[in-house]
Amino acid sequence: MRRSRSNLPFTMNIVVPSRFQPSFGSLRPAAGTSFALINQIPVLFSDDEQKLFELNDVAAFIWCSMQNAVPLETISDQLVNRGLSSTGARESLRDALNQWLGAGLIVPHIDTLDFAFCTVVGQRLVQIRASDARVLDHLRSIFIATTAPKADAETIFAVHRAGSTSIVIHEGRKVLSCGTNELAPTFKAYITEQLLLTGDTRNVVFHAAAVVSGDRALLISAPPGTGKSTLTMHLLNADFGYAADDIVIIGPDGAIQGAPFAPTLKSASWSLVSGFRPDVYSVTIHNRLDGQAVRYLNVEADVYKGPIRVNWIVFLERTSGGTPPTLRALSELDTIRRIVGASFATHGKLTTESFHTLKKVASEARSFVLRYAEAEGATNKLIELCNGKL
Known part of the structure; x- marks a missing residue:
């Protein structure tokens, strides 16, 4: 398959309709992919990419054979009959499939529910x-x-x-x-x-962790790298319930619901939670596209199900080692400003209705800035807050 050409003319003489989706083995044309001859040059058109991909004669033969449901082994034999060596036929077939897969022109098909x-x-x-x-x-x-x-x-x-x-x-x-x-x-x-x-345009998505004390939520918001997930795990170890690690959905009535994701722990936090979650070192390491290595911990036993009212909102600020944790109360206006800065609305726009949702949450909750150096001290301070001692 030759390079893609996005500026070729669109005078298509022979076109296989995009709705025609024959299956060939575990691979099939992607929805929106069409074969055509343009001035007798075979091309594939990708609706998704808005590009034409010019094919050489071998690639065109392979594509048309696959559309006719010819097995891949038979296509390889037919390429040999057309003059290619056995090795050359297999390599041509492999290269074409790999390029088409990479370009999204064909997609694997999985019918089985075994996995x-x-x-x-x-x-x-x-x-x-x-x-x-x-x-x-x-x-x-x-x-x-x-x-x-x-x-x-x-x-x-x-x-x-x-x-x-x-x-x-x-x-x-x-x-x-x-x-x-x-x-x-x-x-x-x-x-x-x-x-x-x-989802619902009235919802607001707030970048925050959420844990539950009794039947009330404590929201913890912080920039990346501030220790939000580590602190969340310490609170779960102190018998708080789990609602969310990074994202909460604030509904029109002011109640929050957590996203369905397990806590994400970056490599710097593994040793900090290993004392009470030794399994952190036994679960799979995943690599994020930003270069961070992360692990996901199972917290199903700690999950609090159903919508939750927000009682406390805490914004984290890290300090140098040895500094005792402190809580500073925020006004309703400062709280709304901070939530807006760490939130985004569904469909990308904060509506008047969703703004009033934020105002409702801020007016009903007590809000603070927590400055802390170590997770243990911060955990104790938050336990005191939720127990009504602050």
């Missing part, structure tokens, strides 16, 4: 199918709880591993591909953007 699970993201039941157990374990690790696959899932993702690369397919299209060791955090970021952030 599959369901989970709830936002208000949607999501089914995830994987090509093998390793991919399934990577994906399962990011969620708090999963169930057996269900027929009524609203959204279905299929994830296929090809060597060290994993390809995620949704509705017949490749939506992302990455190294398998990067799959979990990359997929988490994708479904956060595509599912969590496209």
Whole structure:
């Protein structure tokens, strides 16, 4: 397959309709991919990429054979009959498939539910199918709880591993591909953007952890690297309930609901929680695209289910070692300013209604800035706050 050409003319003489989706083995044309002859030059058109990909004669033969459901082994034999060596035929077939997979022109097809699970993201039941157990374990690790696959899932993702690369397919299209060791955090970021952030327009998504004392939520907001996840794990060890590690959804009534993700711990925090969570060193290491190595911890036993009223909002500020933790109360106005700075609305716009939602939360909760150096001291200070001693 030659390089893509995005400026070729669109006078297509012979076109296979994009709705024509024949299956060839475990691979099939991606939705929106069409074959055409333009001035007798074979090309593929990608609806997603808005590009034409010019094919050489061998690649065109392979594509047309696959569209006719010819098995890959037979295509390789036919290439030999057309003059290629056995090695050359296999390499040509392999190279074409790899390039088409990488460009999203063909996608793997996974029908089996042998490696599959369901989970709830936002208000949607999501089914995830994987090509093998390793991919399934990577994906399962990011969620708090999963169930057996269900027929009524609203959204279905299929994830296929090809060597060290994993390809995620949704509705017949490749939506992302990455190294398998990067799959979990990359997929988490994708479904956060595509599912969590496209819900009720009245909702506000607040970057904060949420733990529960009694039936009231403590929200902890902080910039990356401030120790929010480490502090969350210390609070769970002190018998708080778990609602969220990084994202909470504030509904129109002011109640919050956590995102369905397990706590994400960066490498700097592993030793800080290993005393009470020694399993931190036994779970899989995942690589984020920003270079951070992370692990996901199972907290299903600590999860508080259902909507929760917010009683306390704490914004973290780290100080140098040896400084005792201090809590400074915030006014309602300062609280709203800080929440707005750390929030985003579904569909990208904070409406008047969602602003009043934030005002309601800020007026009903006590808000503070917590300046601290060590997680243990900060945990004790927050326990005192939630126990009414401050």
